[in-house]
Amino acid sequence: MAADMRRSVQRGVVYLVLVLAAGFFLLPLVAMVFTSLKTMPEITGGAGFETATILSPPRLWSFEAWGLAWSSACIAVACEGLRGYFWNSILLVVFAVSISVALGAVNGYVLSKWRFRGDSIIFGMLLFGCFIPFQIVLIPMARLLGLLDLAGTLGGLVLVHVCYGIPFTTLFFRNFYVTVPDELIAAGRMDGAGFWQIFTIILVPISWPIFVVAIIWQFTNVWNDFLFGASFAGPDTRPLMVALNNLVNTSTGTKAYNVDMAGAMIAALPTMLVYIVGGRYFLRGLTSGAVKG
Amino acid sequence: MRFFKARLPQLTLLPSLVLVAVSVYGFIALTFVISLTRSRMLPRFDRWEGFDNYARVWSHPRWEVAVENFAIFGLLYIGGTLVIGLGLAILLDQKIRAEGALRTIYLYPMALSFIVTGVAWQWLMSPDLGLQHAFRTWGWESFSFDWITQSEMAIYCVVIAGAWQASGFVMALFLAALRGINTEIISAARMDGASGPAIYWHIIIPALRPAFLTAIVVQGHLSIKSYDLVVALTRGGPGFATELPSTFMYEFTFSRNEMAMGAASAVMMLVLLTVLIVPYLYSELRHGR
Amino acid sequence: MASLSIDRVTKRFGATEVLHEVSIDIEAGDFLVLVGPSGCGKSTLLNMIAGLTELSGGEIRLADRRIDGLEPKARNIAMVFQSYALYPAMTVEKNIAFPLRMAGMDKAAQAAKVAEVAELLQIGHLLKRKPAALSGGQRQRVAMGRALVRDPRLFLFDEPLSNLDAKLRVDMRTEIKRLHQRLGTTIVYVTHDQVEAMTMATKIAVMEGGAVQQFGTPAEIYDRPANRFVATFMGSPAMNLVKGRVRDGAFVAQGAAAAAAGELRLPLPRGTVPLAEGREIELGLRPEWISTEAGPGSVPFAARVELIEPTGPDIYAMLEAAGQSLVARLPARAGLREKTEAALHLDMAQAVVFDPETGASLMAP
Ligand SMILES: Nc1ncnc2c1ncn2[C@@H]1O[C@H](COP(=O)(O)OP(=O)(O)O)[C@@H](O)[C@H]1O
Ligand SMILES: [Mg+2]
Numbered sequence: 001m002a003a004d005m006r007r008s009v010q011r012g013v014v015y016l017v018l019v020l021a022a023g024f025f026l027l028p029l030v031a032m033v034f035t036s037l038k039t040m041p042e043i044t045g046g047a048g049f050e051t052a053t054i055l056s057p058p059r060l061w062s063f064e065a066w067g068l069a070w071s072s073a074c075i076a077v078a079c080e081g082l083r084g085y086f087w088n089s090i091l092l093v094v095f096a097v098s099i100s101v102a103l104g105a106v107n108g109y110v111l112s113k114w115r116f117r118g119d120s121i122i123f124g125m126l127l128f129g130c131f132i133p134f135q136i137v138l139i140p141m142a143r144l145l146g147l148l149d150l151a152g153t154l155g156g157l158v159l160v161h162v163c164y165g166i167p168f169t170t171l172f173f174r175n176f177y178v179t180v181p182d183e184l185i186a187a188g189r190m191d192g193a194g195f196w197q198i199f200t201i202i203l204v205p206i207s208w209p210i211f212v213v214a215i216i217w218q219f220t221n222v223w224n225d226f227l228f229g230a231s232f233a234g235p236d237t238r239p240l241m242v243a244l245n246n247l248v249n250t251s252t253g254t255k256a257y258n259v260d261m262a263g264a265m266i267a268a269l270p271t272m273l274v275y276i277v278g279g280r281y282f283l284r285g286l287t288s289g290a291v292k293g
Numbered sequence: 294m295r296f297f298k299a300r301l302p303q304l305t306l307l308p309s310l311v312l313v314a315v316s317v318y319g320f321i322a323l324t325f326v327i328s329l330t331r332s333r334m335l336p337r338f339d340r341w342e343g344f345d346n347y348a349r350v351w352s353h354p355r356w357e358v359a360v361e362n363f364a365i366f367g368l369l370y371i372g373g374t375l376v377i378g379l380g381l382a383i384l385l386d387q388k389i390r391a392e393g394a395l396r397t398i399y400l401y402p403m404a405l406s407f408i409v410t411g412v413a414w415q416w417l418m419s420p421d422l423g424l425q426h427a428f429r430t431w432g433w434e435s436f437s438f439d440w441i442t443q444s445e446m447a448i449y450c451v452v453i454a455g456a457w458q459a460s461g462f463v464m465a466l467f468l469a470a471l472r473g474i475n476t477e478i479i480s481a482a483r484m485d486g487a488s489g490p491a492i493y494w495h496i497i498i499p500a501l502r503p504a505f506l507t508a509i510v511v512q513g514h515l516s517i518k519s520y521d522l523v524v525a526l527t528r529g530g531p532g533f534a535t536e537l538p539s540t541f542m543y544e545f546t547f548s549r550n551e552m553a554m555g556a557a558s559a560v561m562m563l564v565l566l567t568v569l570i571v572p573y574l575y576s577e578l579r580h581g582r
Numbered sequence: 583m584a585s586l587s588i589d590r591v592t593k594r595f596g597a598t599e600v601l602h603e604v605s606i607d608i609e610a611g612d613f614l615v616l617v618g619p620s621g622c623g624k625s626t627l628l629n630m631i632a633g634l635t636e637l638s639g640g641e642i643r644l645a646d647r648r649i650d651g652l653e654p655k656a657r658n659i660a661m662v663f664q665s666y667a668l669y670p671a672m673t674v675e676k677n678i679a680f681p682l683r684m685a686g687m688d689k690a691a692q693a694a695k696v697a698e699v700a701e702l703l704q705i706g707h708l709l710k711r712k713p714a715a716l717s718g719g720q721r722q723r724v725a726m727g728r729a730l731v732r733d734p735r736l737f738l739f740d741e742p743l744s745n746l747d748a749k750l751r752v753d754m755r756t757e758i759k760r761l762h763q764r765l766g767t768t769i770v771y772v773t774h775d776q777v778e779a780m781t782m783a784t785k786i787a788v789m790e791g792g793a794v795q796q797f798g799t800p801a802e803i804y805d806r807p808a809n810r811f812v813a814t815f816m817g818s819p820a821m822n823l824v825k826g827r828v829r830d831g832a833f834v835a836q837g838a839a840a841a842a843a844g845e846l847r848l849p850l851p852r853g854t855v856p857l858a859e860g861r862e863i864e865l866g867l868r869p870e871w872i873s874t875e876a877g878p879g880s881v882p883f884a885a886r887v888e889l890i891e892p893t894g895p896d897i898y899a900m901l902e903a904a905g906q907s908l909v910a911r912l913p914a915r916a917g918l919r920e921k922t923e924a925a926l927h928l929d930m931a932q933a934v935v936f937d938p939e940t941g942a943s944l945m946a947p
Contacts, residue, residue, distance in 0.1 A: 014384050021381060022398045026458065028413035029401070031423075035416065044422065053427035054417065103309050108549070114302035122310065129317040131510075131570045133518040134558040135542045139327060139552060140320040143336060163316035166309050182456040186634050187667035191728070192655035192684035196300050205671030224406030226521035241408045245525055248412050257416065264412045268405050276397070283400075283465050 027055075034058055036065050036262035043257050065258035069266055073259050075247045076235070082263055084236075085243035089223055091154055092239055096161035097218040103162070104169020104214060105207070109199050111170070112177035113185050123174060133269070137164075138231055145232055146160030152234025160232060161222050168221075169214045176210035176285075213285035216278050220271050239268050306508065321563065328556035336552060346557040350519050355544075356558065357539025359536040362448045366455070366537065367516045373456040375505070383493070385464070386471045396468075399461040407458065411525025414454040415441070444534035447527055451535055459550055463508045470504035471497065510573045517566050538562050583610040583768050584645035584735040586631070588804035589597050592639035593626050593792075601792045603640065608785055610645075613762050613769045617779035618789035619815070623771040627789075628738050631770060632661050644735060655684070660729035661738040664745065666721045668728075675709040678727045685732065699727045702761075712728055719750045726761075741769040743778065755781060760935055776816045780804065788812045805932065810941035813866050813934060819909045822867040825938060828857045833865050833935075834905050846904035848881055851933040855944050863944065866934040869898065872910035874918070880927040887918050901926070 031054050035043060038058040042049045052059070071081040111123050141160060142151070150156030180203065186200040227241040238246075244267045248260045275282070297304065323336075328347070331340035350356050381399055385392055402410065417423045420439035428436035441445035474497060477561075480494050520539035527535040538558055546555030586608050593601040599829070601623045608614045612717050616624045629635040633654035641694055642650045649657050660681070668677050675696055676944065682692045700706040703723045713721055722742060729737055739758075743751045744939035762769055779786050780800050788811075789798045796808040814820045826835040828850070835846040857863065877945055878884065885903035892914060899918055901908045903926075910926065918924055935944040 011387075014387055014389070018381070018389065018395055020385055022395055023376075025398050025402060025461070028410070028417055028457070031417050032413050045426075051430060053430045054423050055427050061876065086581055106305050107309050110302045110306050116303060122306065125318075126313055128570075131311050131514055131566060132317060132321070133539070133559070133562045135518065135520075135539055136324050136563045137316060137320040138543075138559070139336065139546060140323040141316065141554055144315075144320075160316075163312050166313055167317075170309065171305075180643070181665055181667065183663040183665050183667035184628075184669065187661070187663060187669075187728075189634060190296060190632060190656045190661045193680075197684065202669050202671075220404060224408070226406065226408050226524070227543075241406050241521070244412070245408050247519075248415075248525070249528065249586040257422070260412060261416065264409045268409045270402040271406070272401055273373070279397070279400065279404075283469070293337075 031055060032261045032264055032268075036069075036258055036265055037061055037063065038258055040256065040258060055241070062258075065256070065262040066266070068256070068259045069247070070264035073247055073256070073263065074250065075243050076250070082240060082243055082247065082266055085238055085240045086266065087155065087232075088237055089240040092157055092161070093219055093222050095154075095158045096165065096222045097215060099158070100162045100165030100169050100218055101211065101214045103132045103166055104171075105173045105204075105211070106168040106199070107166070108173025108175075108177050109203060111174045112180075113182065113198075114195070123170075126167045126170050129164065130171060134164065134227055138227075142231065152237060154233075154237045157228060157232055157237065157239070160228050161218075161225070165218050165221070168217060172210055172214045172217070172285075173207070176207065180206070196263070209281060209285050212278055212281045216274055219274055223271055300415045307534055324556045326562055328560050330553055330555055332552040332556070334550040334552065341552070346553045347561070350541075350554050350557050350561070353554075355533050355536050356538075356541055358533060359538045359541045362535060363517075363537055365448055366452055367513065369449070369452045370455045371509060371512045373452065374460045377456060377460040379467050379501075381460070381464040382467035384469055385468060388435065396465070400466055401461070402458045403462045405458065407519065407521035408525045410454055410458045411522050411538075414450065414457070416524050418450055426452060441527065442531060444531050447531060447535045451523055451526055455516070455519065458522075459512060463512065466504050466508050467501060470501050474500050479566050506573065506576075510570055513569050514566065517562055519571075583766060585610045586612075586614070586736060586768060586770065587641075587643040587646075588627070588631070589641040589643065591627065591630060592638045593623070593630065593635070594638040598806065599638075599792065604789075604792075605640075606787050606794060606797055608770075609767050609887065610768055612748070613759075613771065613782060613784045615771045615773060615779040615783035615786050616789055617773055617776055617786060617815075618795075620774055622789045623792045624774075624789055625740055628661075628740050628770060628772050631736070632659055632738055632764070633657050657736075658732075658734050658736040659736045659738060661731065662722075662742045664741040666713075666725040666742075666745075668721055668724055670713055672712070673709065674705065674711055674713070674724050674727075677713065677724055681728065681732045694728075695731050699731045702730070703727050718746050719754065719849055722746065722754060726758075729767075729927055730761075735768070737767055738771045739769065741773055742771075744773070750873050758782065759780060759821045776818065780816070786813060788793060790815070805810065806943070806945065807866075807934060808943055810864065810866070810936045813936070813943075819866060819869050819911065820868065822908045823936075824865045824867065824906050824908070826865060827861065828859055828861045828863060830859075832866050833863065835865075835904060846883065848883075848928065848933075849930055851930050851935065851945075853945050854935050855946050857935075857944065862938050864936040864938045866936060867928065868932070869909045869911035870902075871929040872912065873929065874912060874916045874924070876927045877929055879931050880929050882925065882927050885924055885926055887920055887922055887924050890907070890918060890920050 034057055035054065038052075039060055039062050041047070042052050042058065042060060045052055049059070069082055071083050072079055073081045075082070075085075107126070110118055145151045145156040145159075148156070150159065184202060185198055188202050193201065224241060225239065226241045226245065229242040230245075233239060233242060244263050247263050326338070327336050329341055329343060330338055331342055335400065345392055373551065385395060418438065418441040420426070420442060423438075425436060425438040428438075437533070441450045478496060479492060482496050502517050519537070520543065523529055523535050523537055523540050529536050529540045539562070542558045542562065545551040545558065588604060588606040590603040590605055591601060592599065601895055604627060606614065616627060624913055626635060630637055630650070633649070633652060637650050638652075639798075641648055644657065644659075661724050670752065672680065677690045678696045678699060682695060687695075696709070697706070700709060703726060705720065705727060708716060708724070710721055713724070716724065725742070742758075743754050746754060763797055768902055771782065783800055785797065786800055786803050788795045788803060790811050796803055796812045803812060803816055807816065810823070814823070815929060824835050824846070826833050826846075831848055831850065833848045873880070883903055885901040885908070887899050889900040891898040895914060896911050897914050897916070897918065899910045899912055901910055912918065936942065
């Protein structure tokens with residue numbers, strides 16, 4: 001009996017801690033969503049809203065702030081909302097992700113299945129690229145983009161993200177392909193398949209778990225990037241995160257908190273969506289590679 | 294033709310190798326060279342100053358603050374995410390109902406950018422309308438949470454927001470590792486009479502060593518280069534109270550036209566990181582095959 | 583079908599030489615089994631025949647034409663792997679057709695060949711499945727189908743049965759042997775299992791330490807082992823080895839207990855090379871040459887039965903005779919009992935003698 005009591009108290013404490021933690025993790029999201037759906041008087045505690053707080057649900061539901069953030073809020077000099085920047089980010093992500101993932105897949109294939117003298121040194125050199133603080137490359141990259149006439153263009157930003165994405169995608173694919181038996185490649189060669197045929201016909205169709213990991217990883221990194229966007233984009237090619245930061249930190253006029261939060265939600269939704277849809281596969285793939293020791 | 298055919302695999306690596314050789318190794322070398330010159334707004338290679346710029350950076354009061362903040366932030370951020378992540382992972386591993394939902398809740402911050410995190414927490418932490426105001430409105434009149442406006446406390450706000458964002462990832466790492474432990478070992482320990490806490494202390498936590506290593510390296514790496522979080526949360530302020538090496542570098546390079554000093558600070562960030570990760574890379578390469 | 587000639591083939595990985603001037607010649611239609619303990623270099627040799635690994639020295643000829651240096655696909659050799667190496671994303675049908683597709687054969691002809699092979703291996707009902715949905719034995723058949731489909735000049739098998747359970751292993755063994763008889767193909771088959779080697783091969787090469795210890799027919803290998811390694815590796819339970827000396831033209835076993843228990847004295851087998859008086863030798867006695875009944879030319883001896891392992895039709899009896907431990911393989915009906923004395927007979931006609939230092943056979947060739 002006493003043991004049973006103790007056990008259920010223990011269980012209760014475990015659940016309590018987990019639920020409190022969940023509350024902590026949800027706090028900012030709740031505040032963002034609620035604020036984005038309120039009108040300004042309700043946010044600032046104007047007449048009739050004296051008891052409203054950052055965590056109270058909106059009494060007057062309003063989607064106005066979302067509309068403003070999307071298409072007419074003022075960012076720097078232009079008052080056209082985040083819309084244009086959103087499409088910049090989409091374009092950027094499509095090209096940067098597809099190129100870096102494709103290159104990483106081929107690199108991983110070569111480094112695991114077509115071993116040659118010095119291949120592990122090359123892999124080590126690529127791996128190091130995952131770990132550099134990007135501050136170390138900002139100055140020369142700015143110069144190079146200028147020399148290539150790519151300064152301030154979307155193409156230049158794609159190039160930057162491809163350069164610093166390759167080490168990660170190569171790491172993912174290489175660690176995945178070392179777990180694929182070498183006999184599969186030997187069988188392909190015996191059956192008359194060449195270098196590219198073995199890759200595209202035999203390996204790519206079984207690689208979707210690692211494609212999910214690499215694509216989600218690159219998608220979130222490129223979408224969420226601020227440093228490269230702030231450093232290398234032009235006024236018309238700014239990605240969404242840079243625009244969001246400008247929106248929130250514009251010092252002109254009164255601060256429209258609801259528009260800021262709606263903007264933050266717009267910026268957060270695509271990656272959150274990707275996580276909800278593919279997060280399970282992403283984590284499985286990522287941790288199986290990362291924890292193996 | 295035969296030559297190219299025989300070396301097709303190596304040749305396909307070439308484009309990536311060139312990109313990385315230039316954009317990683319070439320640029321590191323260039324930044325180092327620039328740090329030895331008198332470059333201000335643009336790189337110029339006509340005046341060499343040796344390591345003077347490093348001395349200049351180290352004697353700058355803002356760098357002093359940046360290094361101090363980095364020490365606080367790095368330690369608390371890494372330590373905090375490890376403790377929270379491991380704790381949540383162990384609790385979640387107790388056959389919890391609704392584990393899937395809880396896991397998603399802990400993890401979703403990982404999908405967000407530091408900019409969004411910064412914006413959200415700046416809003417929560419603002420004394421006028423944020424949490425402090427909420428608690429006071431609910432009747433706790435003396436409640437006070439205005440760290441973000443205080444120079445000595447603002448860096449802890451950065452720690453809180455950072456830990457909020459990254460703890461879920463560490464939890465996922467530990468949870469995967471926990472699930473990967475051979476259950477027979479645990480059964481054997483139980484047969485040998487070990488209690489629950491003893492099993493965790495003597496068997497399970499030691500088995501999580503690789504996960505610890507990975508978590509420390511990944512979080513350490515993020516803490517050194519994190520820039521966006523400070524920009525969005527505090528803009529480095531109040532004053533320059535939340536300056537970090539990364540914001541120092543950006544400010545001096547792009548706003549103050551002290552490119553050589555910016556380059557010198559970037560080189561020091563790289564050295565710091567290299568000290569952290571070279572042992573890790575070494576073990577990864579040795580065990581990875 | 584083609585003859586295969588492996589001529590002084592050497593392989594080095596960096597500084598370590600794992601194959602030392604290996605030479606083996608087989609005729610068209612032979613079933614060659616490379617057998618030896620794990621790590622002796624069997625797979626390396628097979629991969630060099632396949633073209634997956636380059637040679638460090640020597641030549642390989644197929645139907646009298648050099649093939650080392652050719653790409654795998656230019657050799658027209660098929661291979662069945664230990665893990666089967668079926669392409670996971672393709673159906674059985676696509677797996678089998680893959681070599682034909684790579685060769686550019688048209689779709690209709692591919693389908694006809696696949697159907698023919700599926701019929702031969704009785705896997706017609708599996709054609710639409712993916713490999714993950716097959717049992718081990720079925721995967722094995724599909725892997726063979728993929729090898730058979732393009733009528734290669736040579737088949738290579740690398741431990742194809744070692745991932746199967748015992749019963750299936752025996753069935754597949756029979757089936758591969760039957761296929762060989764039916765199709766008359768030349769086969770090189772790698773295994774570490776001496777039973778597989780004995781049952782399937784027309785020629786066996788016993789390998790150890792990167793060198794061929796003996797090459798010959800199964801009967802030659804079993805009855806006239808070239809050295810102690812071959813003698814003990816082939817056959818189960820392993821051959822008994824008894825150390826002793828030549829005395830008065832006979833073999834006398836040595837051992838501390840020998841004096842007390844009475845010495846074990848046996849005539850030297852016929853066909854032994856002339857041996858000097860007093861020379862140390864080692865006598866090899868297969869367990870099945872010990873019997874409870876006297877036969878022509880057999881030698882009686884007394885032994886104590888220490889332990890009996892029944893295997894069904896036979897028993898393995900652990901014996902103690904004049905201070906020597908011996909294993910005997912006897913019919914179960916022989917009626918031996920543990921911890922009793924037994925009167926036994928040893929058939930010396932097939933016994934072999936080895937040099938205890940080098941392990942080389944001391945039988946006249
Ligand atoms: N790629 C390689 N690099 C270095 N050593 C190898 C390589 N492949 C095989 N070896 C070595 O060569 C020897 C023979 O290996 P293998 O042919 O696979 O043996 P078997 O198939 O008989 O078990 C082993 O000692 C093995 O360690
Ligand atoms: Mg082998």
